[in-house]
Amino acid sequence: MDKLWVVIKREYLERVRSKWFIFTTIFGPVFFAAVTILPAYMTNRGMKNAQVSSIRILDATGTGLGHRVADRLSKRQDDQSPTPGPGGLGGGQVGSRIGAPASGTIASVVEDVNPPKLAMAESLATKDVMNKVDPGYLVLDSATLTKFTARYAGRNASAVGEIQLIETAIQQSLMASRLEGAGIKPERVDSLTKIRVDLASVRLDERGRGDSGIVSFIFGAIVAFMLYMMIMLYGQNVMRSVLEEKMTRVAEVIMASVKPDILLAGKILGVGAVGLTQQIVWVGSAAAFITYGAVMAKAMGMPQMQNMTFPTVPPLLLVSLVLFFILGYILYSAMFAAVGAMVGSQEEVAQAAQPVVLLLIASIIFFQPILLNPSGTLAVAMSIIPFTAPVIMPVRMTTIQVPPLELAASLIALAFTCLITIWAAARIYRIGLLMTGKKPNLKELTRWIKYA
Amino acid sequence: MTELALEIRGISKSYGEYQAVHSLSLAVPKGAVYGLLGPNGAGKTTTIRMIINIIAPDEGTITLMGRPNTDQSSLDRVGYLPEERGLYKKMQVRRVLRFLGQLKGLGAKEADRRIDEWMERFSLKTAEKDWGLAKIDELSRGMQQKVQFIGTLLHDPDIVILDEPFSGLDPINAQALKDTVVDLKKRGKTVIFSTHLMDNAERLCDSVCIIARGNKVLDGTVPGVKAEHGGNNVALALAGGGAELVNRVLSDHKMVERVDDSNRFFEISLQKDADPQALLHRLIEAGANIQRFELVQPSLHQIFLEKVGATGVEVGMTGHG
Structure with missing residues (x-):
């Protein structure tokens, strides 16, 4: 031995x-x-880059939808205490949930545009994006209200996380404005629309074993x-x-x-x-x-x-x-x-x-x-x-x-x-x-x- | 009766059809230097491997110091140097030696002490350079052989078995090996080695055993073997030419059994009943200018040729009639 x-x-x-x-x-x-x-790390860095300068929101709806969207984009999606006030540029808050890519924040600047001048504003914004002044711009117009479509153009248009964030923000903003239109108080609207996001992440969990x-x-x-x-x-x-x-x-x-x-x-x-x-x-x-x-x-x-x-x-x-x-x-x-x-x-x-x-x-x-x-x-x-x-x-x-x-x-x-x-x-x-x-x-x- | 270091009784070993060793028996007294002689392929290595129990004989028994060689404790008293040498190439010299020593039951501390001793003795450790810290493959071939030899002797074995120890050694290392063998004998150790170089065997061995084709041809003490085969051998040296005349005399098979032309002299084996004086007479008659004519004991080399040549084993190998 x-x-x-x-x-x-x-x-x-x-x-x-x-x-x-x-x-x-x-x-x-x-x-x-x-x-x-x-x-x-790379994904995250990509997101941070987007925050360095704000995306531009061209709002031609005339309903203040742009400010709503900007507000949503500036807040953590699962934040239960909404900060009032449109056009918030807050950032740096981080989410915490695995499998919830639509968390994080995007800073934005809202530009209210008259519908007839939209085309010109858009071409200006395009120039700014190409000159790397802005990472991208979002167009909200009457079609957004009626057909639920919006356009986003930007250098980071292929970043899934960000597009999803923006999509969610528009979706929620639209819903909020519709709920308000149906007579629900703005304070309630915020908490009501937030619930949906939480549900989404629960559903994701249940898909697994x-x-x-x-x-x-x-x-x-x-x-x-x-x-x-x-x-x-x-x-x-x-x-x-x-x-x-x-x-x-x-x-x-x-x-x-x-x-x-x-x-x-x-x-x-x-x-x-x-x-x-x-x-x-x-x-x-x-x-x-x-x-x-x-x-x-x-x-x-x-x-x-x-x-x-x-x-x-x-x-x-x-x-x-x-x-x-x-x-x-x-x-x-x-x-x-x-x-x-x-x-x-x-x-x-x-x-x-x-x-x-x-x-x-x-x-x-x-x-x-x-x-x-x-x-x-x-x-x-x-x-x-x-x-x-x-x-x-x-x-x-x-x-x-x-x-x-x-x-x-x-x-x-x-x-x-x-x-x-x-x-x-x-x-x-x-x-x-x-x-x-x-x-x-x-x-x-x-x-x-x-x-x- | 002297105590035996090794006793082999009737061992045989075959590989399929090929019989490597055929009922071989031999006895090596304690303290002897014993040579196992034979041409390549005679079964020397197989015999040695059976002695150290790395292959088992088909039949027969082997005892070391009176105990069966299947007994691990008796094997631990044996030091073995295989014919084909090698060590872990990437391992540090000192660690290799410690490992080999520990495998024979040596403690790490004791092993280290002896390693230093041996390394200094073989000048592998000097004031300037300690090769013990080098890796094996950083050493020259001669140094590797020294390390391997240290590995064989580190646990101070009572029986040292060396398989073709002289092959591949330069004269200096061969001399060092010879000195070590003599030293081992002085310290009462038994040394058994195989070789096909008869000169080495003749100089070093007390006793020899010649094997060929797996069979023992003869064994005994070197003087005994020589006496048995001596008497009718003549060393003849000629001054100048005259070889043609002499050749006719030497090729008379009634008188001369075999001639080995060693360049500077002929080593002549006479037929058993032939008279050396008659040969001298005929050589003078033939006009040979004789420088030396001497009755000699045959060398082991001669005996080997006579015995192994007679059995017809590997005639080409010996290179002579």
């Missing part, structure tokens, strides 16, 4: 000390954070991809390590001191521990990111991240995830180790590893249809087949309640296959390490397994 420990220690420390490990461990989360934060539906869907995808990546990366790491020992002939020296089974076990456990270390660092930094990320996001002026929470993972799911990772990793790294021991050169190894890689890739190829229909026949079958189970079963478990019988069948099949694979791999490993020359064919391989 002492020797197993010595082998594990070497495998672990040599990797953890390597530049490759330090780089991926640190830059993994940085990269992850970058792909999450950057798009949000309960409160954390979308989050858990994303979580499932992340888990699957992480499992796949980890098994692939670290399984191949074991393979390269075996091949290195074989090619540098160091294997023979080691085998004079420890049994090959212990060397193989130490290698798989040592490399696996490296994988776990990396995951702990990643999950840890993800947790920190989510805990402190809101503060960071706020500091950077991004509202979107504020309510992001780490999905609560039920203990059974967590235990299963770890179990499937460990078993899956052992299964694949044993196969990869056998491949590494079989071949005699770097050139051969990629080709020889292909069957093993394909087995693993199968789980990712079918990952999407399974995520969309996690209780279908394909999903059930692939979550029980031991070679795809380590990725597919956790995916199913994060999205639906997997029947205990299926879970048990999957685990038992996987554990059993693990045992057989380790047994065969150890035998191939023992003989392969000392063999030189050409790669064995299937018949020779069977003989190795039989007579080792």
